[in-house]
Amino acid sequence: MNTNRFETFFDAILAIIITVLVLKLTQPASPTFGAFLALNARFITYAICFLVIFIIWYDNHNLFQVVEEIDNRVLFIYALQIFAISILPYFATWVALNLNSVAAQTMFGVLFIAIDILYIISIYAVYRANPYSCGLCQANFRSVYKYIPIAIMLLGFIITYTVYTPGIYISVLLSVICWLIFSRLRRPDNGSTDRFEAFIDAIIAIIITIIVLEIPMVANGSWDAFLDIKLEFIVYAVSFIVCFNFWNYNNNLFSIVNKVNHKVIWSIGVALFFLSLIPYLTTFVAENSNSFVPCFLYGLNFIVVAALSIITANALKNSDKANIALQLALADNKPFMTTIVLVVIGMIIGYFIYPLAIVIACLVSIITLWAISYYGNRY
Incomplete structure (x- = not known):
């Protein structure tokens, strides 16, 4: 099936999620720099979530420049990915308010791992739906580098449960940086606007x-x-x-x-x-x-x-x-x-x-x- 309507639907959902994130930010207790900086964890979490969603859109934008068609398998996997992304603001707020909570850290990390795994699965599903696409083969979307963020987050789980509770939070931040770097490795320049x-x-x-x-x-x-x-x-x-x-x-x-x-x-x-x-x-x-x-x-x-x-x-x-x-x-x-x-x-x-x-x-x-x-x- 044609990808145009799906791309529009996907973009609309991401645009909504990426903007409603700001509604989860609470106002400072007083109009001072100290009170504003006291909310640093919430702003960092907000920035992480915004960056993750934009990276997902960017990679999807690059991917679908060389994708000719998709099937129901691709749609189902993307539906799961959209669901995971849609609850990101909720768990991001929870972990920002409870950085030393193992439960909040765990759910935050599990959600990010799920998003990453679903992204990897979606790539393979797209390849399967387009077996003869030269553009996909040349773009190298199946690079082994995409597994590094998952490894970092798993290490964060070990740190959280053994040494330092916010270990997952830090590992997610490092993983997002990896996503940013690797998303640039597979960029098709000079695309349509x-x-x-x-x-x-x-x-x-x-x-x-x-x-x-x-x-x-x-x-x-x-x-x-x-x-x-x-x-x-x-x-x-x-x-x-x-x-x-x-x-x-x-x-x-x-x-x-x-x-x-x-x-x-x-x-x-x-x-x-x-x-x-x-x-x-x-x-x-x-x-x-x-x-x-x-x-x-x-x-x-x-x-x-x-x-x-x-x-x-x-x-x-x-x-x-x-x-x-x-x-x-x-x-x-x-x-x-x-x-x-x-x-x-x-x-x-x-x-x-x-x-x-x-x-x-x-x-x-x-x-x-x-x-x-x-x-x-x-x-």
Whole structure:
């Protein structure tokens, strides 16, 4: 059977899972760096899960560029894999809250081993469904390297049950690093952008939807009660514009992009990770608008996404050097540098005078970027 509908279904599920992970993050006890850093285990776990899911999508994206058809056996195995991935946020939260719990560590490790084993089985099932595919043979998806993460996780089980309880957690982290390295070993460069664009669109759409879920309900039916939460709406509006700006930039950019490579995909993937934190940071700012730390973290996240956009632009130029329109559109990074400078200025004002100046600076920087793009006819 044809793979197009399955790819769309698979991508949609991963996009939902990868974005709802942020809902499992709890707000700091107070708007301070200390309280924020006290949640380090939860953020590390969140990053691990995000990275794992993105690696799974990336490998699947690469695999299905050379797959011609699939059968019911492949669908069944992928259904099991999707189930395992879908419960990842639950067990990730459990282990993040109970790092010294053997039960939580065990279930976390078992789940990751199951995901890895199901991935390996799915590869063999795909090969069996496409016995004469030259692309599969050349791609070398059945490399022996894929067994190394399982060995590392099994070692983590031994450590957890004998010496150090968080051994499984650490072994999972090391295994994910191995997955990242080995996923790059089997990359077909210069692939089509259609599936990647759809995946980006799905993630951003869900992020925007999640942001509005964080707005508290009005206490009663009066105007005064509604005006009491006006700040939440203002911060939500800014966050919406930030997300939409990222989508709009990529939409305009990919309209002239002919092909992408692994560097482009991973730079945008990292940007999506930081973008996925916007719902969390929006709530953090809205609940502590007079504190510098939440606003600073919001602005810092904005700067990181802008910097990653510059990295993406450079990667795109290198991946498609023959594309004259693309080279001209990305010839100058000054607009993004301008946005970064404006937010840094906002941070200075926020530290000394008014914390929300940082959020305002993010909005002003986007308006400035739009103005430069419009009057400079960049796209």
